[in-house]
């Protein structure tokens with residue numbers, strides 16, 4: 001079930017947001033089961049938001065998700081939590097899944113093992129102090145993940161399969177049409193909730209997909225269901 005998702009590797013430029021390219025690899029042999037079972041995800045997608053929380057944009061997004069009855073997954077940056085604790089609490093209370101996106105938005109494979117673990121643990125602690133629940137999922141910035149890290153932190157890495165590159169453009173129409181063109185059953189859509197244009201585009205995408213009969217689930221459900 002991981003072929004397409006694991007194949008979405010983003011290669012970052014000077015800084016994470018500078019440049020990115022998605023490469024798709026041949027799915028592994030055991031991906032056949034996923035393809036065969038893909039109907040299980042018929043008209044089902046997960047929408048995910050990285051890099052927040054950010055007071056204005058994240059609260060507008062949460063309002064929009066609530067209005068539409070959509071549960072999403074947020075991969076938050078630890079250092080953005082201070083001062084925005086009520087947003088984390090609100091995400092949790094409203095049924096969204098909160099995952100880890102490191103403390104300083106760093107590419108983990110560029111750090112020593114102990115620094116990488118610290119980035120993850122510190123963020124988990126900041127989230128858990130608010131929600132009271134362990135954090136199960138991590139989205140490593142730029143997709144930089146070493147399998148060895150799984151055994152260190154025992155968290156599930158979550159990648160993505162639809163990437164409209166919303167972080168590098170304010171073109172809402174273009175972002176919406178890229179997502180609509182690329183999204184199929186079982187996809188994991190990547191957005192960033194720190195930009196006004198991304199929030200506008202994400203809500204538009206939700207409206208359009210809902211009108212096509214799609215339902216939105218959290219990462220927990222699309223991975224485990």
Ligand SMILES: [Zn+2]
Pocket residue numbers: 016050051101105141142
């Ligand atoms: Zn990020």
